[in-house]
Amino acid sequence: MNNAQDHAFTLDEIARRLGARLVGDGTRRVSGLATLSDAGPEDITFLANRAYLKFLPDTRAAAVLLHPSHADDCPTACLTMDNPYLGYAELSALFDPLTARDAPGIHPTAVVSASASLGKGVQVGPHAVIEDGARLGDRVIVGPGCVVGTDSVIGEGSRLHANVTVCHGVVIGKRAILHSSCVIGGDGFGFAHDGSRWHKIAQLGGVVLGDDVEVGSCSSIDRGALGDTVIGDDVKIDSQVQIAHNVQIGDHSALAGCVGIAGSTKVGRNCMLGGGVGLSGHLTLCDGVQVTGMSLVTNSIHKPGVYSSGTGAMSNALWRKNAVRFKQLDDIVKRLTRLEKKQRNR
Structure with a gap:
């Protein structure tokens, strides 16, 4: 109760x-x-x-x-x-x-830059840090241990629960809710290989979150490599979700826990991604797509509807038999095609 x-x-x-x-x-x-x-x-x-x-x-x-x-x-x-x-x-x-328990004011242990701008009724909790040039709208609540990075903007009525990190140059709309330990604007996974080692690619873009966005605990939304990673209005993101650099998600979409979206993929409006769904990079999902849990999407989807991949749980013995047959499918299709061709030619 x-x-x-x-x-x-x-x-x-x-x-x-x-x-x-x-x-x-x-x-x-x-x-x-x-x-x-x-x-x-x-x-x-x-x-x-x-x-x-x-x-x-x-x-x-x-x-x-x-x-x-x-x-x-x-x-x-x-x-x-x-x-x-x-x-x-x-x-x-x-x-x-x-x-x-909401009460405006800045806790004595908080560190707020002199160049930061705080609106009316802002609450900043213990040991939070508001860096240079950050702008917080009216009635923003920043929980204990949060960091709001240089030149970031947080819209009015938004709430950051404890230990949220908003990196530099991030723009967050009105009435956003960011749950504990999520990271908005960390570096995207960008590296170049010279044949023997990796070289980091500086991530020069930002992150833009629309109005009424909610991000679950321990989720990460990476900043763009050049342009911005963009999350539309009223998007709901569950816990432990990974959104890579330059991803775009349309208004009113929802992502359940452990979804992973690779870089530069575009998800339309009113889409729903079930728990554990993976989207490969540089794909496009049109508006109104629903992907059921644990599915892997490796090609763009251009027609609204419900999509699934993978197989449901079964006994290990049955799965091992079916796995052998998966490998035989191509040969079976070729043989069936030859038989159909012979039948048509009779």
């Missing part, structure tokens, strides 16, 4: 905020958000998946957010919306205990 005791709202207030229809006592107050099975009499809960409908009759919650089609089955007050999961997202922000 996730309660924020100093966050309490009447059901009327919540209904107005969500644009929901309330059935029940609007003056009743709730101070927490919990699951159907865990909620108590001071909590509000939600039903967004029919798989959990079985828990509705026995819920002890003060109110349930749900689809209008389930209102008659609700044993307590209810708030109805056509998209209750979206309503749950808005509810979670109301009861987030993190927001209750």
